[in-house]
Amino acid sequence: MKDSKSNNKQTNTQNSDADFDEFDDDVKSKSQFKREMHALQDLGIALTKLTSKQFARIPVSEKLRYIIEQLPSITHNSAKKRHLQFIGKLMRSEDIEALTEAYERIKTDNHQVARQHKALELWRNNMLQDDQQQVIEAMESFINDYPKSDRQQLRQLVRLAQKEKTIDKPPANSRKLFCFLRDTVAQSLNRDDD
Template structure:
């Protein structure tokens, strides 16, 4: 009676990925590529991608033939395998107004604006330290205008301008 173990537990291939799983991963990368084709040129320039992929996406925007676009999408998918898909997806989420990351950024900026208008101590210093490209004099002027507007119970036009300025600072920081 021989006690032969047909299943070797010492050797299991944990790195095995099925063909179906690889196809799903490639399709996910192609979907990310499709989303990048829909970006505006200024947004595309802020994506963390290399020059070859950038050129391929610009070329795909130019194509009108369905078959040519399909081939170009496959090429973009191939190039995407060498990119950091998570970083690209995170940047796409920042551009997508329905994404959680985009909403979190907006909520943070709204809180900062409200704290500035409420003249909360130290908030101005936090914002100045956060953004290196800030025009402090302009920011203080926007805050004063928004505070005056709130005191006079006027429509929040200056408050919107303050929020817009904070959003521009955040976007320039991410670029």
């Protein structure tokens, strides 16, 4: 008789453990829920820091778009905090994967633009060196990478920027050289896309 009672207890315990395991997968702890809500709020804060052009690329509902666009007009700290919490609440009803993916794409684009900007600055700085051999190598490197560039204009801008540098004038031609390099790269990228 005792054996059947102990077997019954073991079976009941095993069944309740199985039920608990199924239930455990579906229910989140309060801490997990809070972490997810803070992550949504942080994503909402990141969205508020985007430019209007970047924010237009984010797939959000009109209500959330309106609420996020209202944030800069709120100046009082406690009101701003409540507004951010409301943004986090509204984000629960959004497609978070699509939002996150669009935001990451914008961040990646920003990093690419920054890398391209640094590369252009490096080319310009190499073209403005005192050592003429380095200048020639930098110009040839740029022309090899962008063969459709206007060589004559490039040489003229380099010459004017170097002259400007030697007489301590403001770097207007250096800026023009940078703009020329940037525009040439942009035109090349546009041709590649076509």
